[in-house]
Amino acid sequence: MSEHFHLLVLLLYGAATLLYLLYLVRPSNVVGRVSRWVLAAGFFCHCLFTFFRYLEAGYTPITNLHESLSFFSLTIVGVFIAFQHRYRAAILGSFVTPLALIVMLVSATFPSAIVPLNPALQSRWLGIHTVTAFAGYAAFAIAFCAGVMYLLQEHFLKKKKLGALYRRLPSLEILDDINYRCLTIGFPLLTVAIITGAIWAETAWGSYWSWDPKETWSLITWFVYAALLHGRLTTGWRGSRAAILAIVGFCVLLFTFLGVNLLLPGLHSYR
Amino acid sequence: MNIIVVGLSHHSAPIEIREKLAFDANAIEAPLRQLVALPDIAEGVIVSTCNRVEVYAVTRDIAAGIARIKRFLADFHDLPFDGVEPHLYGYHGEHAIRHVFRVAASLDSLVVGEPQILGQIKAAYGYAAEYKASGLVLNRFLHKAFSVAKRVRTETRIASSAVSIAFAAVELAKKIFGDLSDKAVLLIGAGEMGELAAKHFVSSGVRDVFVANRTLERGERLAGEFGGRAVRFDDLFDHLHKADIVLSSTGACHHIIGPKEVAEVLRRRKLRPMFFIDIAVPRDIDPAVNNLENVYLYNTDDLQGVVELNLEQRRREAQKAEEIVAGEIGQFLAWLSSLEVVPTIVALRSRFEDIRRAELAKTCAAWKDLSPEEEKRLESLTNALVNKLLHVPTNVLKQPGQGNRTDLYLDALRSLFALSPEPLAMQNDVPPDNGEE
Numbered sequence: 001m002s003e004h005f006h007l008l009v010l011l012l013y014g015a016a017t018l019l020y021l022l023y024l025v026r027p028s029n030v031v032g033r034v035s036r037w038v039l040a041a042g043f044f045c046h047c048l049f050t051f052f053r054y055l056e057a058g059y060t061p062i063t064n065l066h067e068s069l070s071f072f073s074l075t076i077v078g079v080f081i082a083f084q085h086r087y088r089a090a091i092l093g094s095f096v097t098p099l100a101l102i103v104m105l106v107s108a109t110f111p112s113a114i115v116p117l118n119p120a121l122q123s124r125w126l127g128i129h130t131v132t133a134f135a136g137y138a139a140f141a142i143a144f145c146a147g148v149m150y151l152l153q154e155h156f157l158k159k160k161k162l163g164a165l166y167r168r169l170p171s172l173e174i175l176d177d178i179n180y181r182c183l184t185i186g187f188p189l190l191t192v193a194i195i196t197g198a199i200w201a202e203t204a205w206g207s208y209w210s211w212d213p214k215e216t217w218s219l220i221t222w223f224v225y226a227a228l229l230h231g232r233l234t235t236g237w238r239g240s241r242a243a244i245l246a247i248v249g250f251c252v253l254l255f256t257f258l259g260v261n262l263l264l265p266g267l268h269s270y271r
Numbered sequence: 272m273n274i275i276v277v278g279l280s281h282h283s284a285p286i287e288i289r290e291k292l293a294f295d296a297n298a299i300e301a302p303l304r305q306l307v308a309l310p311d312i313a314e315g316v317i318v319s320t321c322n323r324v325e326v327y328a329v330t331r332d333i334a335a336g337i338a339r340i341k342r343f344l345a346d347f348h349d350l351p352f353d354g355v356e357p358h359l360y361g362y363h364g365e366h367a368i369r370h371v372f373r374v375a376a377s378l379d380s381l382v383v384g385e386p387q388i389l390g391q392i393k394a395a396y397g398y399a400a401e402y403k404a405s406g407l408v409l410n411r412f413l414h415k416a417f418s419v420a421k422r423v424r425t426e427t428r429i430a431s432s433a434v435s436i437a438f439a440a441v442e443l444a445k446k447i448f449g450d451l452s453d454k455a456v457l458l459i460g461a462g463e464m465g466e467l468a469a470k471h472f473v474s475s476g477v478r479d480v481f482v483a484n485r486t487l488e489r490g491e492r493l494a495g496e497f498g499g500r501a502v503r504f505d506d507l508f509d510h511l512h513k514a515d516i517v518l519s520s521t522g523a524c525h526h527i528i529g530p531k532e533v534a535e536v537l538r539r540r541k542l543r544p545m546f547f548i549d550i551a552v553p554r555d556i557d558p559a560v561n562n563l564e565n566v567y568l569y570n571t572d573d574l575q576g577v578v579e580l581n582l583e584q585r586r587r588e589a590q591k592a593e594e595i596v597a598g599e600i601g602q603f604l605a606w607l608s609s610l611e612v613v614p615t616i617v618a619l620r621s622r623f624e625d626i627r628r629a630e631l632a633k634t635c636a637a638w639k640d641l642s643p644e645e646e647k648r649l650e651s652l653t654n655a656l657v658n659k660l661l662h663v664p665t666n667v668l669k670q671p672g673q674g675n676r677t678d679l680y681l682d683a684l685r686s687l688f689a690l691s692p693e694p695l696a697m698q699n700d701v702p703p704d705n706g707e708e
Contacts (some may be wrong), residue, residue, distance in 0.1 A: 058600035157447065158561065160573050162580060167432075170542065236541025239565040 003112060005049035006070065010040030010104055013073070017097040024094040024168055032090050039097060043081060046074045057058040057114045063121055065261060069107030071130070072257075075138035076100045079185075083142060087178060089170045095145040119181040125200035129193060136189030137253060140225070143182035145251035147243035150175040154240055176238055179246050183232070187225050194218055217256035224249040272313070272408050272612055273333050276367040277340040277359060278325030281381050284358035292348055292355065294319040296394065302347055303404040309343060311335045314406040316399040316413065318374075320391045322381055327371060329408045337361035368412070368603055372596045375416040376423040377430070384430040384585045389420045399403040411606065411641075419599045426595060427588040432581035437468040439577040440548045440569065441475050444516055447546050447567055455479035457514030459527070461489050461508065464550045465520030472516065473497050481514060483507050485521070508532060512539040516546045529557040533566060550574070608677040612668050614692035615681050622688050623661060627653045 019035035050071065053061040061067040080096045083089070149169055156166040169175075197215070198208040209215060228245040231237030239247070279289060294302055294317055306315040313619065314329040326344070330336030345352040362370050373379045377388050383517050396413045399405040405413070414575045423429060433439040441451075448454055455639065456477050461484045473480060480499030483506075484490030490501040502510045511517070511532070521527060528547070544565040549556040554570055561568035574642075631653055635646060668680060684690060 153446070157443070157567050160569070162318065162577055166446070169446075171446050173447065173449040236543065238542050239544060241542075241564065 005045055005052065006108065006112070009042055009046045009049055009070075010101075010108060012038060012045060013097065013101045013104055016042055017101045020097045022116040023219055024091060025164075027168065035093065035097075036084070036090070037222075039093065040081065041075065042153065043074070043077045046070075046077065047147060050074060053114075057117075059117050059122070060127040060130060062126070062134065063117060064110065064115075065202040065258075066110035066112045068130070068134070068257075069103050069110070071134050072137055072141075073100045073103040073107065075134045076103065076141045079135070079138040079142050079182075081158055083181075087170075087174060089178065091168055092142070092145060092178070093150070094147055094182065094188055096142060098212045101142060101147060110237075120204050122164075123200060123204060125196055125203070128208050129196045129200055132189050132196065133193035136186045136193055139182045139186030139189065140246070140250050140253055143179050143186065145244040146175050146182065147246035147250075150179065150243040151240060153249075154243075172239065176242065177242065179242055180232060180238075183225065190194070190218075190222055194222060214256065217252070217260050221249065221253045223258045224252055272607065273330055273336070273363055274341070274367045274371075274408065274607070275328050275330055275333060275336050275414060276325060276362040276370050277328070277337055277344070278318075278323060278360045278604040279360065280323035280325070280379065280421070283360055288309065288355070288358050289322070289324060291350060292324045292344055293321075294324065296398070299395075299398045300402050303399060303402045305347065306340070306343060307404045309339050311339055314399075314409045315404050316396055318392055323374070325374070327409060327412070329406070333363045337363065344565065359434055365600060365604060368600050369596060371412070371416050373593075374417045374593055375413075375420040376541070376596060377420070378423075378589055378592055378596070382434055383589050384434075386424075386430055389417070393417065408610070412603070415599065415603050419478060419596060422595050422599075423592040427591045429585055429592055432584055434578055434581050434585065436464070436550065436571070436574045436578060437471040439574045439581070440468050440518075441471045443569060443577070444472070444546050445475075445566070447544055448515060452476045453478050455481065455513055455516040456516045456518060457483065457510065458493070458499075459483045459504075459517065459519040459555065460485075460521030460523075461493050462520035462522070462551065466493065468518050468520075468548065468550065469493075469497060472518075473572040477516070479513075481510055483510065504517075512536045513677065514545070515543070516548065517524050517556075518548045518550070520550045521555050523551070523555055524553055526557045527555050528560065530559040530563060531564055533560050537563065548574070588680045605677075608681070611681055611692065612677065615684055616665055616668060616691060618690040618692040619664075619684060619688060620657075620661060622690060624656045627657050652701070 016035055016039035019031060019038055023031045023035055050061060053067070062071050077100050080093065080100070084093065110116065150172060153166065153169045153172055153175065156162060156169075157172070195215045197218070201210065201215075224245065228237065228242060228249060231245075232242060279292065281289070284292075299317060299319075302317055303315065306312060306317065306328070311330050311332050311365065312328050313331070316327045318325045318327070324344070326340050327343075328336060328340060330339075340362065341356055342352060344359065345355040346450075364500065370379070375389055375392050377384050377386065380388055392413070396405065399409070419470070419595065433442045444451060444454075451472070454477050456469060456472045458465055458480065467483075469480060470557075477503070480494065480497040482490040482494040482497070482499055482501045483504050484501070485504045487501060487503060490504075494501040507527075511528075517528075519528070532544070533547075537543075542565050544567070547556050547560060547566065547568040548566065549570040553572060556568060558568065558570070558571075560566055631649060634649065635641060641649075668684075685692070
């Protein structure tokens with residue numbers, strides 16, 4: 001049942017990605033509207049998929065890579081939909097939807113069977129810890145996309161190469177603003193995820209912090225974003241510097257999420 | 272019915288002639304009334320802008336109509352006909368339609384894509400409709416022209432980019448800052464170009480304007496014009512950090528702003544972006560400033576490059592627009608000739624009917640012993656003959672989308688059967704048909 005939904009969501013995200021890319025090269029209100037609706041439909045099905053999976057499994061379906069990548073994609077699309085209304089920057093979708101689609105495709109490559117829950121994960125913290133972590137990841141993913149767009153647009157303006165893409169991209173100020181907004185959403189969420197993780201670790205493993213690779217890398221990620229936030233608030237790091245840090249931060253974050261699970265053995269290596 | 276266009280534009284006449292032939296929009300009623308009172312002219316619209324004076328009219332006789340309007344344009348302005356005539360062009364048929372579609376879509380403008388012309392034609396049509404100078408054909412024609420212009424505007428990017436240095440600077444600022452309403456402009460020097468660019472920024476809604484000029488009085492006068500503030504030129508660097516956009520156009524022969532000063536200012540601004548526009552020659556701002564983080568420097572040549580790029584884009588888009596125009600002409604021509612189809616068919620039918628009646632009456636008079644029964648049979652026989660004979664030609668004429676062939680057939684029918692069809696509804700108060708918009 002839920003696997004059909006997974007495929008449907010993939011197809012809808014694929015269509016939305018094509019439409020948003022089309023919107024990038026051929027700006028028209030119709031294309032813009034259709035892409036919004038297709039993506040919204042995909043998001044709706046994705047929510048249903050996650051909900052059905054929750055009913056089938058009986059626990060928050062973020063316990064292996066298939067589930068968590070799918071949930072990551074869901075939160076990326078959700079945060080983007082919220083931003084799209086706020087900033088009227090539909091072009092952001094041309095960068096975000098491919099990312100959400102890729103994450104979803106990777107999710108499809110991992111086994112999707114529902115297995116009995118690992119005893120260590122049987123806790124009410126599972127939902128709180130993972131949902132806040134992925135909501136934070138999604139905000140940082142949007143910041144990453146805005147950062148890439150910022151660097152492109154800045155390059156065009158500095159080098160005076162004012163082509164078609166320059167025309168389509170939003171202004172630097174809007175991109176920088178999106179970057180900042182994502183940071184102010186993502187950073188508290190990441191902080192909460194780390195704190196809830198520590199509390200949960202104490203109840204499950206008997207210690208708040210055991211320098212497990214996931215914990216270490218989460219802390220590194222947290223420091224990168226803390227540095228960015230600090231720089232922004234005090235010395236006015238903005239523009240290209242903030243964009244680069246948002247991109248670096250997201251790469252570190254991806255390693256924390258995927259690299260640690262796949263490469264480094266530890267307590268968090270759920271596949 | 273034929274549509275004709277007579278007039279002149281920047282392509283055909285110098286400003287000295289154009290200004291003499293221009294019509295005053297506030298006193299357009301008299302010329303419009305005179306125009307439609309002319310023999311051969313059924314409807315008319317007068318368009319008068321600083322780049323063109325044109326009359327769009329409907330006539331039965333193309334050559335006579337064009338000659339009449341040329342004469343009218345000279346006479347109305349009390350000008351010698353021979354002095355005016357060489358500058359005038361006259362189009363009819365497909366050329367007239369293409370011309371008006373192109374004018375409305377701003378493909379014939381001095382700066383291709385400038386949007387004003389459409390509004391000017393709409394106003395001209397408004398007067399013509401108000402004074403009942405336009406009728407069925409011109410109503411339909413101009414509404415078609417407006418919809419073609421709208422298609423061109425939405426389906427091509429012909430007018431989407433700035434083609435002057437000042438506008439190009441404003442566009443760039445919008446790509447850097449987004450909203451300009453909380454941004455401040457500093458104008459250094461009071462050169463003509465700088466002043467013009469500052470005006471564009473003011474009308475784009477910047478919050479503040481500072482003017483730093485070597486002579487404070489002139490700076491104050493300028494600042495007064497923009498509702499801004501004048502600052503002493505020597506205090507320039509005390510104010511630089513307040514400005515998001517710096518417009519420089521002094522007559523200085525060396526750089527007055529260098530990377531060191533700007534780096535210092537940026538620190539005070541907490542790295543908020545700055546946009547420097549250097550329109551002075553020789554340049555006021557060291558090009559190295561562009562290498563600083565969050566600083567964008569454009570000089571005259573850079574802006575000229577943007578303008579060239581935009582003009583190039585307009586030319587490319589104009590090509591697409593021409594295709595749209597070409598596609599719409601056929602449709603309109605088909606409608607125009609369909610206007611004459613029904614009256615011609617009616618005339619043809621009544622010609623046949625007259626012959627049938629006359630011959631039937633003759634026959635009945637000659638055969639006195641015809642019973643009413645037999646008379647009835649003759650009646651229906653002749654009726655059937657006429658109907659059968661006219662069936663195929665009528666269908667062929669009514670077939671849509673034959674383009675020029677319909678006109679050919681209509682002409683042939685009129686000459687072969689000596690028809691003079693009554694034109695359909697030529698009264699002036701027919702509402703325009705917007706069916707295709």
